[in-house]
Amino acid sequence: MASSEEDGGGNGAVEEKEKGKKRKLGALATAWLIFYNVAMTAGWLVLGIAMVRFYIQKGTHRGLFRSVQKTLKFFQTFALLEVVHCAVGIVRTSVLVTGVQVSSRIFMVWFIAHSIKQIQNEESVILFLVVWTVTEITRYSFYTFNLLNHLPYFIKWARYNFFIILYPAGVAGELLTIYAALPYVKKTGMFSLRLPNKYNVSFDYYYFLIIVMFSYVPLFPQLYFHMLRQRRRVLHGEVIVEKDD
């Protein structure tokens, strides 16, 4: 995930390398990515509209997760394809960075919010839902317009500025939600395996969640600094060479 930066001022070899990486996508790959990004933009838009409508009609966030969970699960799980896109090389993004981003979201959706019903009405769940929705509508519309070579500047600006606030806000929502889940996990012993058992292994989901929370400390800055580098590259034209994973 590490990257090194070259001085933007006239390093020809680096610029050539950077240009060389901007290869043309095949027609099929482009068509697929346009379809994928349009579908994802639409999916997150539907989710956003459903959340706003729910709140206007009910005047409370209680029950909101339950009412939008099917759409959320479908589109967030569909995002696993992003790891595939990187792995097969049709998008120029690190498999590792994308893998961490997508797996942490899938984990939040399926192994926390879906599995632990008692925390679904926590404000922190709404916080990460709102943050993810704004982020993804911006991000997928950015990719779509970019592929169509008609990228409005405000979408580009939003893609590379919103995350400065949204990323920490999303992480706060996720961590507070996991924290709220801990007492239920401890009480029920869910997803845990106690000894003695026929496999002779033990697993404690409660401690696993604590490890997951601590893993944000080294991993989140990697994602955040990756986005800051992307921001400098795209908005300020700095030449940045990412080392291969």
Ligand SMILES: CCCCCCCCCCCCC[C@@H](O)CC(=O)SCCNC(=O)CCNC(=O)[C@H](O)C(C)(C)COP(=O)(O)OP(=O)(O)OC[C@H]1O[C@@H](n2cnc3c(N)ncnc32)[C@H](O)[C@@H]1OP(=O)(O)O
């Ligand atoms: C099993 C338990 C696991 C537990 C793990 C716990 C670890 C937790 C640590 C992680 C915390 C994450 C928390 C997170 O969920 C919180 C939030 O998301 S809050 C909301 C704010 N978030 C964001 O703003 C970030 C959103 N995420 C991303 O942007 C990406 O996922 C990321 C991989 C981080 C960065 O994206 P990327 O590297 O792709 O940057 P670019 O957008 O600039 O794109 C680079 C080039 O690739 C092209 N591209 C990429 N995707 C596509 C696509 N779908 N279609 C077309 N083109 C695509 C893009 O155009 C760029 O091309 P070029 O270089 O030619 O311009």
